[in-house]
Amino acid sequence: MSEQYEVHSPATKRSVADELSQLESDCTRNAEAQTAAAARWRLRHYLTGITATVLAVLSSVAFAGNHPALAAALSSLLAVFVAVMTFMKPSARACEHKTAGDQYRALCSEVRIFREIRLFHACDDQSAIAGLDAFVKRRNELDTASRRVCGHIFRCICRRIHHRGKGKAHGSDEGGCGCGCGETASRNGGENTESV
Numbered sequence: 001m002s003e004q005y006e007v008h009s010p011a012t013k014r015s016v017a018d019e020l021s022q023l024e025s026d027c028t029r030n031a032e033a034q035t036a037a038a039a040r041w042r043l044r045h046y047l048t049g050i051t052a053t054v055l056a057v058l059s060s061v062a063f064a065g066n067h068p069a070l071a072a073a074l075s076s077l078l079a080v081f082v083a084v085m086t087f088m089k090p091s092a093r094a095c096e097h098k099t100a101g102d103q104y105r106a107l108c109s110e111v112r113i114f115r116e117i118r119l120f121h122a123c124d125d126q127s128a129i130a131g132l133d134a135f136v137k138r139r140n141e142l143d144t145a146s147r148r149v150c151g152h153i154f155r156c157i158c159r160r161i162h163h164r165g166k167g168k169a170h171g172s173d174e175g176g177c178g179c180g181c182g183e184t185a186s187r188n189g190g191e192n193t194e195s196v
Contacts, residue, residue, distance in 0.1 A: 012125045012128065012129070013119055013120060013123070013125065013128050016119065016128045016129060016131075016132050017115055017119055017120075019132055020111055020114065020115040020119070020132060020135065021115065023111055023132075023135055023136065023139060024108050024111045024112050024115065025161075026139065027104045027105070027107050027108035027111065027139060028104075028105075028108050028161065029154070029157055029158060029161060030100075030101075030104045030142075030143075030146075031101045031102075031104035031105040031108060032101070032157045032160070032161065033101075033149045033153050033154045033157045034097045034098070034100040034101030034104060034146065034147075034149060035097070035098065035101040036149070036153050036156070036157060037097040037147070037149040037150075037153055038094045038095075038096075038097035038098040038101060039094075040153070041090045041091075041093040041094035041097060042090070042091075042094040044088075044090040045085075045090035045091045045094060048081055048084060048085050048090060049085065051081055052078055052081040052082055052085065055074050055075075055077055055078040055081060056078055058074050059071050059074035059075045059078055062074055093147065096146075096147050097146075097147055097149070100142065100145075100146035100147060103142055103146070104142060104146075107135070107138055107139060107142065110135070111135050114131055114135070118131070119131070
């Protein structure tokens, strides 16, 4: 059963708008971090695939040129690259990160539209709080469902957003984004130790 709010303060919508602005900023960082991780995995996929193709060609040439030792060495190396591609699945990981980035971007747009249009023109206090709760729940579900990105990528994205003037509400907590702005990294990017 949902909680009933008895809030009639004129500052309620301003407080909700501030929280929505922070949520929008968090979704923007996560969207860009997921997109950057997708680009890295795509690059790894191409590099591994091209290297495997070159090794296969060289192995064939070495075998045809009657160099069995070189052909065996190149074939062994080729097997390693194929195993890495099979185990790491860089193409699938790139798709997962891209999908997560698209979902964060879509949520960011919905939050912005709600904050800039519906909040002050079509909502009472209770609807505003219910809308905020729904957006926070969706963001938390995205955080849980999406693949994590490494902290280094997340800090780079934080710095990039901050330095192009889009980092809005900056916190004063320790353990910030690394650019000196004091922004606290979100759960999806900050705690991650996965190498991407």
